[in-house]
Every structure is written in C-alpha cells, then in structure tokens.
Amino acid sequence: MDWTAFRLSLWLAAWTLAVLLPLGIVAARWLATTRSRARPWLEALTALPLVLPPTVVGFYLLVAFGARSPLGDAFARAFGAPLAFSFAGLVVASVIVNVPFAVQPLQRAFAAIPAEVREAAQCCGLSRWQAFVRIELPLAWPGVLSAAVLTFAHTLGEFGVVLMVGGSIPGETRTIAIAIYDRVQAFDTGGAGTMALLLVAVSFATVAVAFGLSDRWLARATR
Amino acid sequence: MTLDLAIRHPVPPLDVDVALPAGEIVAIVGPSGSGKTSLLRAIAGLVVPHEGRIALDGHAWLDTARGIRTPTRARPIGYVSQHYGLFPHLSAIANVAMSLMHLPAGARLERSRACLAQAHVAGLDDRLPRALSGGQQQRVAMARALAREPRLLLLDEPFSSVDRSTRKRLYVELKRLHDELRFTVLLVTHDLDEAAMLATHLCLIQRGRIVQHGRTADVLTRPRSVAAARLLDLPNLFDGVIDERSGTPTLRWGPHRLEIARAERASEPRSTAWTILPTRVLLHRVDRPSRGEHENAVACRVVDMVVLGDDVGVRLAPDGLPETRLHVKLSVHVAERNFLSPGRDVTVSLLRDAIVLLDA
Numbered sequence: 239m240d241w242t243a244f245r246l247s248l249w250l251a252a253w254t255l256a257v258l259l260p261l262g263i264v265a266a267r268w269l270a271t272t273r274s275r276a277r278p279w280l281e282a283l284t285a286l287p288l289v290l291p292p293t294v295v296g297f298y299l300l301v302a303f304g305a306r307s308p309l310g311d312a313f314a315r316a317f318g319a320p321l322a323f324s325f326a327g328l329v330v331a332s333v334i335v336n337v338p339f340a341v342q343p344l345q346r347a348f349a350a351i352p353a354e355v356r357e358a359a360q361c362c363g364l365s366r367w368q369a370f371v372r373i374e375l376p377l378a379w380p381g382v383l384s385a386a387v388l389t390f391a392h393t394l395g396e397f398g399v400v401l402m403v404g405g406s407i408p409g410e411t412r413t414i415a416i417a418i419y420d421r422v423q424a425f426d427t428g429g430a431g432t433m434a435l436l437l438v439a440v441s442f443a444t445v446a447v448a449f450g451l452s453d454r455w456l457a458r459a460t461r
Numbered sequence: 462m463t464l465d466l467a468i469r470h471p472v473p474p475l476d477v478d479v480a481l482p483a484g485e486i487v488a489i490v491g492p493s494g495s496g497k498t499s500l501l502r503a504i505a506g507l508v509v510p511h512e513g514r515i516a517l518d519g520h521a522w523l524d525t526a527r528g529i530r531t532p533t534r535a536r537p538i539g540y541v542s543q544h545y546g547l548f549p550h551l552s553a554i555a556n557v558a559m560s561l562m563h564l565p566a567g568a569r570l571e572r573s574r575a576c577l578a579q580a581h582v583a584g585l586d587d588r589l590p591r592a593l594s595g596g597q598q599q600r601v602a603m604a605r606a607l608a609r610e611p612r613l614l615l616l617d618e619p620f621s622s623v624d625r626s627t628r629k630r631l632y633v634e635l636k637r638l639h640d641e642l643r644f645t646v647l648l649v650t651h652d653l654d655e656a657a658m659l660a661t662h663l664c665l666i667q668r669g670r671i672v673q674h675g676r677t678a679d680v681l682t683r684p685r686s687v688a689a690a691r692l693l694d695l696p697n698l699f700d701g702v703i704d705e706r707s708g709t710p711t712l713r714w715g716p717h718r719l720e721i722a723r724a725e726r727a728s729e730p731r732s733t734a735w736t737i738l739p740t741r742v743l744l745h746r747v748d749r750p751s752r753g754e755h756e757n758a759v760a761c762r763v764v765d766m767v768v769l770g771d772d773v774g775v776r777l778a779p780d781g782l783p784e785t786r787l788h789v790k791l792s793v794h795v796a797e798r799n800f801l802s803p804g805r806d807v808t809v810s811l812l813r814d815a816i817v818l819l820d821a
Contacts, residue, residue, distance in 0.1 A: 357507050358546030360533040362560035363609060372559065376550050 239432050242409050243417035250325070250413060251393040254332040258340050258389055261333075263382070266344030267374070271356075281345075288338040292398025299331045299403050323405050328413075331403040332393050339388040347381020348374065380452050387448035391441045464613065464645055466504065468513035473499040474669035475510065481662060481674070483518060483612075486639055486646040488656030488677070489664045491692060496669035497649040498543075501615050504647065505540050506533035517613055517645070539606030539614045539644075543621060545598050547590040547605075553577060553597075554586035557605045572608060580604035581634060596627035600634075607638065616648045620655065632658055653693065657681060665692045682741075686820040687734045696788040697737050703818070704730040712816065716781035719757045720813045734819040739774070739790035741815035745808040747799050757811040761787060763803050768793065775801060777809065 269281060287295055303322035304310045313321040321327040351374055359369035375382070397415040404411030406420060414433055421430035462483035468475050475496050481487050489497045502508040504515055506522065509530065515523040522531040539560075548556050557573035564572060577583055580600040582593075590598055599619055606614060616635075620628045636659065639646060650656055656663055657677060664674040665688075673680055673689040684690040690698055702713040703721070712719040712735060745754045761777035764786060768774075773796040777787040789809065791801075801807065 352544075352546070354542050354544055354546035355548060357505075357533075358540070358542065358548070358605075359559070360507070361505060361538060361540035361546075362562075362605065363534045364559060364562060365534065368562060373548055377548075 239429065239436075240414070240417040243412050243414045244433070244436065246409065246412065247394050247414040250328055250332055251390045253329045254336055254393045255386060255389055257329065258333045258336055259382070259386060262337070262340035262344050262385060266341045267348045269341070270345045270348035284341045285338050287335045292335070293402060295335060296331070296399040296402025299334065299399065303327050303330070303403065322403060323407060323411060325410055328400060328404045328411050331399050332396060335396060335399050336389045336392055339392050340385040343381045343384035343388065344378065347378035351377050380455055383448055383452055387444055391444050394437060394441060462518055465514065465516045468500070468503050468510045468515065470499070470503065470508065470510040470513070475499055475503060476670050479664065479671050479674055481664065483645045484643050485661045486648060486659050487662040487664060488648045488650055488660035489666055490650060490653060490656050491666035492651060495666050497666055498617055499669070500666065501617050501647060501649050504613070505538055505615055506531065506536055537609075537612040539609060539611035541599070541602045541606050541616050541619045543618045545602035547598060547602055549590055552587045552589055553582060553593065553601045556590070556601055557608050560605050560608045576604040576608045577601065579638070580607070595623040596631065599623055599631060607642070612644055614644050614646045616646060618649055618651070620650075635659060665689050667692060682738060683817050684736065684819065690736045690819055695736050696739060699735055699785065700732060701735050702730050702732050706730070714782070715779065715785070717759055717779065719811055719816060721816050721818065722813050734821060736817050736819060737811055737815050739788040741812065742787065742789040743810040743812055744789065744791060744795065744799060745810065751810070753812055754808070754810050756813060758808050759811060760806065760808050763801055763805045763807060765803050766796065766801060773801070777807065
C-alpha cells in the first residue's frame with residue numbers, strides 16, 4: 239500500500255478543488271446569464287476535455303509546460319523549477335481536465351434560477367455581491383456540491399493526463415491511480431488490489447455524502 | 462408632481478412620451494404583447510432603453526442625453542412581478558428583510574415583521590414561499606416591495622394568479638395601503654374592470670405606444686380614437702357622416718340623422734367613426750314616456766339577449782341597418798318591465814352627449 243501516493247492524490251484533489259471551484263463558479267455564472275454570441279463556442283471549449291482522449295490533452299499540456307514554451311519558461315524563471323513533471327504542473331493539468339466536471343453542473347444550477355428572482359434581488363436594492371452571496375449561491379448550492387464532488391472524485395481517479403504531464407515521480411507526481419498501474423506492471427496484484435479497493439471506498443463515500451447533503455437540502459427546500 | 466416618461470426602444474418596441482400624475486394609482490392597460498411589462502421593466506431599469514428620460518418629480522433616473530443611468534438597485538422603487546419573484550430559499554420574513562439590507566440586523570427584523578403585519582401576513586414569518594398560498598405570496602411580495610418605502614410601486618399583473626375572492630380582498634388592501642402611504646402606483650393589467658376599480662388614471666397602450674391616457678372615468682367613457690375604443694372593448698363601433706352645414710351638427714347613420722354635441726366648422730360632410738357605450742343607450746319605456754326620448758330616437762328590433770348576472774346584454778338591429786348590431790346593457794328588471802324578447806320592436810335614444818366621435 240503506497241500511502242504517499244494516496245496522500246498525494248488527496249492533496250491534488252484538494253488543490254484542484256480550491257483553484258477550480260471559485261473560477262468555475264465565476265465562469266458558470268457568466269455562461270448561464272450571458273447573451274454573448276461567443277457562448278456556444280466557450281461552452282464547447284469547456285466541454286472539450288470531456289470528449290478528447292487524455293493522451294491528447296496530456297500531450298498539449300506537456301508541450302505548453304515544457305521549458306521551450308512561454309508558459310513553461312515563465313514558470314521556470316519565476317519558481318526556479320519546471321512546470322512539467324512537478325506537482326504544480328499536475329495541479330494546473332488537473333484543473334484544466336476537470337473544467338467540464340465543475341462548470342457544467344454549476345452552469346445548470348445558475349441557469350435554473352428564474353430571471354424574476356434575479357431581478358427581484360436588484361429591485362430589493364441588493365448590490366451585485368449581496369445578490370450573489372445571499373440569493374444566487376444558496377440557490378445554486380446543489381450545483382456547487384455536484385461540481386465539488388465530481389471534481390474531487392474525478393481527480394482521485396484521473397490517470398492518462400497525470401501520467402503524460404507528471405510521469406510517476408514518487409512523492410511528487412505519483413498519484414494513487416499511477417501507483418496502482420505501477421503495481422500491476424510489477425505483477426504485484428495484491429498491492430494493486432488493496433489500493434484499488436481504497437480508491438473505490440473513498441470515491442463511494444464521497445459521492446454518498448454528497449447525495450446525502452443534497453437530499454437534506456432538497457428536504458429543507460421543499461419543507 | 463409627475464412621473465415623466467420618454468422612452469424609445471426598438472425590441473421590445475416602446476415609443477412612449479407621457480407625464481403621469483404622481484401619488485395616484487395609474488393603470489396601464491393593453492393586450493398581451495402591447496409593451497405594458499416592457500414599460501414597467503424600463504422604469505425599473507431592468508431594460509435599458511436606447512433613448513429616453515425617466516424622472517419622478519423632476520429627479521431623473523435615466524437621461525440618455527445627459528448620460529444619467531441610475532441602476533435598478535438605487536431607484537426608489539418597489540416591484541411586484543407577475544409571479545412575485547420571491548426568494549424560494551428564504552422564509553417570508555427573510556424575503557422582506559432582503560430589501561432592508563441598509564438597516565442594522567435588529568431593526569431589519571423588526572421592520573420586516575411590521576411590514577408583514579401591515580400586509581396582513583403576520584404569523585407566517587418563518588414559512589418558505591412554497592408553503593404559502595397564492596394570496597399570501599402576493600402579500601409577502603407586496604410587503605417586500607413596500608418595506609423600502611418606495612416612491613414608486615410597480616405592479617405587473619399582481620392579481621392574475623390568485624382566485625377571485627382573494628383578488629377582491631387584495632384590491633381593498635392595495636387601496637388601503639395607498640391611502641395610508643400615498644406612493645405612486647403603476648399597475649399593469651389587461652383587466653379593464655380591475656383598472657376601473659383601482660386606478661384614478663388610465664393609460665391605454667398598444668404596440669409600445671400610448672393610445673390614450675387621462676382620468677379613468679374620462680378614458681372609459683370618452684375614447685378618442687378607434688384604437689382606444691377597441692382597447693376598451695367597446696362593441697358599438699360604427700361609421701357615420703358628420704354634416705355641420707345646416708348649423709346644428711348632425712351625424713348621418715344609415716337613414717338616421719343624429720344630433721351631436723361637437724361642432725367643428727367643416728364645409729363638407731366627412732365620414733367618421735363613432736361609438737356609444739352600451740350602458741348609455743336609453744331604452745324608451747313601454748308604459749310611460751322616458752326622459753330624453755325625443756332626442757335621437759331610433760327604432761330597432763331585438764335580435765337576441767344574454768343575461769350576465771344582474772345585467773342583460775341586448776343586441777338590437779336598427780331600422781334601415783339590418784346588418785348592424787347596437788349593443789345595449791340594461792338591468793334585468795328594466796328588460797323584464799319592458800317585456801324585451803327577441804323579435805320585439807323597441808325604440809331607443811342615442812343621446813347627443815353619449816355619442817362619442819372617434820379619430821381614425
């Protein structure tokens with residue numbers, strides 16, 4: 239059992255969530271309310287990681303993170319370490335790969351808020367921030383929860399992109415999914431089985447807790 | 462003290478230029494898609510007109526020429542939309558408190574409670590909107606809109622989704638609140654009876670333009686144009702020819718010559734549309750002479766009759782105009798006392814002052 243890899247996976251999922259959720263909320267709210275003609279294109283862009291093979295996404299990210307790309311170069315200059323094959327690179331890749339898992343439920347949740355309710359908030363004299371915090375975010379709460387759970391669980395299970403961008407450096411980029419793969423490659427079926435079971439248990443518990451919370455919210459809302 | 466509106470907007474189309482009296486209940490009446498709601502939304506700032514000026518008592522919220530545009534949240538308005546727009550996750554009292562965020566928390570709660578009591582929904586403070594009846598939701602929405610002490614209350618068909626008896630109670634409550642607080646109310650409705658009951662001022666709107674506005678009684682009884690008469694759903698819309706050459710102005714209507722009140726010096730007879738309210742047609746009594754029966758008497762035959770509660774709608778075919786139908790509204794007892802029935806011959810007077818000439 240590779241506890242380091244497991245801790246790294248949890249750490250990566252937490253970072254991904256911390257970075258993606260606020261960005262996702264802003265983007266999803268904008269997509270849900272904008273009348274911009276660019277919307278379908280931007281929606282397609284956010285859904286792209288869902289339809290592309292992880293190797294394709296991983297390949298482009300690897301190129302973008304490389305020392306010869308402006309992004310990779312700037313990062314290396316700023317932090318004195320390369321973005322590719324590092325934990326930071328893994329977080330960036332994980333955020334990008336998880337965009338559809340966060341944005342889509344959030345966008346649906348914000349779009350489901352009736353225009354009449356949004357307008358009522360304005361007519362009550364609420365500032366944009368007050369309306370967002372007190373009206374829109376609580377109403378979009380089930381969407382926020384779905385986005386968080388999907389992102390978290392998907393990050394724990396992500397394999398292809400992580401392997402492409404991070405390789406398998408113990409304590410740096412070897413996540414539990416990679417560790418399971420490594421164990422299988424080394425014919426350690428027992429070790430792979432234990433880790434796989436742990437991953438199943440954690441993912442199951444995460445989703446179950448989310449459903450429970452969502453049910454409680456629904457029960458309160460329909461009381 | 463006026464609400465000045467000059468609004469031009471392409472989609473939805475609005476072309477309005479009117480000064481409405483402040484402190485009154487003004488009804489905006491028109492068919493679906495006439496721009497009533499768009500007008501209200503423009504006043505609230507939810508639609509930004511391409512061009513225009515909106516000012517209450519000289520204080521402009523919007524003046525595109527001078528680059529003034531006060532955002533919705535800073536306008537002194539209360540808005541009750543058709544489905545109320547209550548915040549579904551918040552209790553009744555929290556809904557009201559949302560419009561009082563400028564007050565400290567303690568005062569906010571106290572004032573919210575007082576507003577709910579004023580709107581007759583005390584005791585339901587902790588209920589979520591979905592646990593309230595339609596009438597209760599409407600009252601909470603009204604309490605929320607009035608909590609900020611708005612100078613202008615915008616009501617978008619607020620009575621359309623409650624039952625008849627609740628609606629009547631809500632009418633009385635709106636009147637009472639208005640008498641108490643004297644704010645300006647713009648009430649959008651397609652219900653003329655509602656407008657007649659509540660509003661002192663009436664504004665008829667069609668395709669984004671104001672067709673006629675004025676005191677409710679004047680607009681209801683003296684439409685100025687065919688469009689206004691149609692919006693008022695007046696059934697008696699006829700064509701005639703005005704002839705003022707002989708000194709007394711007359712209206713030729715088929716074989717009939719009707720005296721009319723208005724005298725305009727016109728050298729040539731000209732055709733015009735005209736109307737008379739069904740309630741203003743005078744039926745000659747069978748048992749004794751009626752007052753005014755010598756004025757513009759027209760012999761007719763009863764075509765059919767429909768009883769509508771305490772009233773009877775009678776359709777008459779005037780002599781010499783077999784295809785024309787003159788609609789008359791009488792009380793049931795008048796119809797009975799004069800033995801009205803289909804096929805019977807009667808005489809009516811189209812009194813001079815009741816004939817309204819219309820612009821095309």
